[in-house]
Amino acid sequence: MDDHSLLKQTPLHALHLSLGARMVPFAGYDMPVQYPAGVLKEHLHTRVAAGLFDVSHMGQIRLTAKSGKLEDAALALEKLVPVDILGLGEGRQRYALFTNAEGGILDDLMVANRGDHLFLVVNAACKDADFAHLKAHLGDSCDLEMLDDRALIALQGPHAVTVLAELWADIAQMRFMDVAEAELHDVPCIISRSGYTGEDGFEISIPSSSAEDVARRILEHPDVLPIGLGARDSLRLEAGLCLYGNDIDTGTTPVEAALEWAIQKARRVGGSREGGFPGADVILGQFANGASRRRVGLKPEGKAPVRGGAVLFADAEGQKEVGSVTSGGFGPNAESPVAMGYVPTDLASPGTILFAEVRGKYLPVTVSALPFVTPSYKR
Amino acid sequence: MLKFTDEHEWLKIEGDVATVGITAHAAEQLGDLVFVELPEGGSAFAKGDTAATVESVKAASDVYCPLDGEIVESNQAIVDDPSLVNSDPQGAGWFFKLKLADPSAVNALLDEAAYKELIA
Numbered sequence: 001m002d003d004h005s006l007l008k009q010t011p012l013h014a015l016h017l018s019l020g021a022r023m024v025p026f027a028g029y030d031m032p033v034q035y036p037a038g039v040l041k042e043h044l045h046t047r048v049a050a051g052l053f054d055v056s057h058m059g060q061i062r063l064t065a066k067s068g069k070l071e072d073a074a075l076a077l078e079k080l081v082p083v084d085i086l087g088l089g090e091g092r093q094r095y096a097l098f099t100n101a102e103g104g105i106l107d108d109l110m111v112a113n114r115g116d117h118l119f120l121v122v123n124a125a126c127k128d129a130d131f132a133h134l135k136a137h138l139g140d141s142c143d144l145e146m147l148d149d150r151a152l153i154a155l156q157g158p159h160a161v162t163v164l165a166e167l168w169a170d171i172a173q174m175r176f177m178d179v180a181e182a183e184l185h186d187v188p189c190i191i192s193r194s195g196y197t198g199e200d201g202f203e204i205s206i207p208s209s210s211a212e213d214v215a216r217r218i219l220e221h222p223d224v225l226p227i228g229l230g231a232r233d234s235l236r237l238e239a240g241l242c243l244y245g246n247d248i249d250t251g252t253t254p255v256e257a258a259l260e261w262a263i264q265k266a267r268r269v270g271g272s273r274e275g276g277f278p279g280a281d282v283i284l285g286q287f288a289n290g291a292s293r294r295r296v297g298l299k300p301e302g303k304a305p306v307r308g309g310a311v312l313f314a315d316a317e318g319q320k321e322v323g324s325v326t327s328g329g330f331g332p333n334a335e336s337p338v339a340m341g342y343v344p345t346d347l348a349s350p351g352t353i354l355f356a357e358v359r360g361k362y363l364p365v366t367v368s369a370l371p372f373v374t375p376s377y378k379r
Numbered sequence: 380m381l382k383f384t385d386e387h388e389w390l391k392i393e394g395d396v397a398t399v400g401i402t403a404h405a406a407e408q409l410g411d412l413v414f415v416e417l418p419e420g421g422s423a424f425a426k427g428d429t430a431a432t433v434e435s436v437k438a439a440s441d442v443y444c445p446l447d448g449e450i451v452e453s454n455q456a457i458v459d460d461p462s463l464v465n466s467d468p469q470g471a472g473w474f475f476k477l478k479l480a481d482p483s484a485v486n487a488l489l490d491e492a493a494y495k496e497l498i499a
Contacts, residue, residue: 040413305439330413
């Protein structure tokens with residue numbers, strides 16, 4: 001995969017190169033893993049000022065009911081996600097999951113109510129499969145459009161709001177998970193107050209042809225640094241957020257993944273639209289009876305990072321295997337290694353000590369509440 | 380005498396003992412280090428064995444023993460403060476001192492000019 005010529009490029013590719021980024025293949029795209037500041041400084045800068053991320057590789061999908069009624073689109077999408085879409089107000093966004101018949105997770109996504117349509121943001125590696133999945137199940141009642149002509153950037157961190165308020169003053173009025181349309185430097189953008197870092201911040205969908213211009217102007221602000229995928233991963237890990245393909249996949253259910261909060265009352269047992277999504281029997285059964293394993297935070301006791309894939313044991317001798325780490329690394333703000341993984345439910349209480357195998361040693365790790373840093377969402 | 384390997388290590392040879400570290404180029408490629416694990420004094424390694432491990436925020440990397448020998452000293456300072464490897468890779472950021480099994484083996488390593496050509 002060293003042949004970068006086979007990889008797709010985002011509309012900001014030339015900008016990354018001009019900023020001195022180190023590029024790596026990610027989900028079929030040539031993406032910046034870090035800029036000259038490096039992962040550690042990029043991470044810390046995002047938590048105290050503002051970081052600009054190119055997330056244009058993600059899929060942006062417009063879903064419109066053929067009837068023209070938003071509620072028909074909402075009810076159609078509810079057939080694929082265990083989430084209350086009908087109850088999502090105009091100008092609001094919500095986290096969602098595509099589930100399969102076994103209760104596993106096909107992808108995680110954001111869904112926004114844009115008044116006359118739903119706007120979905122899905123993972124890059126899953127976007128073609130997601131689009132086909134939507135088309136197959138909703139194609140009769142809804143029109144679907146993959147918005148390949150739009151870039152997506154994120155500005156994250158405590159200064160993000162002041163940086164963007166210089167371009168659009170009303171942005172400060174937005175609450176966490178609000179979605180609005182506004183012009184930034186005369187370019188019509190779709191802005192949500194959300195992100196993947198645990199910080200206050202925004203994701204901005206921009207027509208591709210104007211994306212580099214808008215990004216360059218935001219980068220001119222002295223508080224803003226460009227941030228690569230390396231720091232994006234360490235920021236989301238500290239924030240306790242799942243990475244699809246690592247922490248959640250077709251083999252994990254929302255209940256096992258500790259994502260019960262993403263399934264609103266309306267879709268649970270006794271709710272007004274109970275069930276009616278793929279794997280409802282499994283997932284609602286786990287709500288009632290519990291799942292046998294659970295995603296938890298893990299804090300290694302020493303200084304050695306425990307990475308994804310490390311096997312977890314109940315004992316320091318590595319005799320009884322009990323689970324595995326799905327994401328792990330060093331948390332620059334936690335100032336220690338941080339990880340998450342799956343353990344049997346009876347070992348999921350914070351304070352439980354387990355042992356992770358790292359280079360033939362069994363290192364003590366403590367089950368810990370997530371996140372590892374306090375989020376600063378503007379609710 | 381200063382020598383280099385194509386695994387991006389430097390060796391400062393004094394008699395039959397080599398002080399070993401990673402090059403500035405390697406340190407830059409790895410990024411900010413957050414963890415270093417070093418071999419214990421007295422342990423013996425063959426050329427190419429994993430002698431140390433370094434970790435950045437992103438990933439773990441092995442540091443190979445450049446020649447056959449026995450560890451006579453490890454640099455605790457970089458264990459306590461891994462950022463020393465980034466700030467002074469070819470000085471205070473040294474990894475370990477290796478008593479060479481065969482001091483003449485250093486002749487097969489790269490000199491500085493050859494290493495510079497390798498990373499050019």
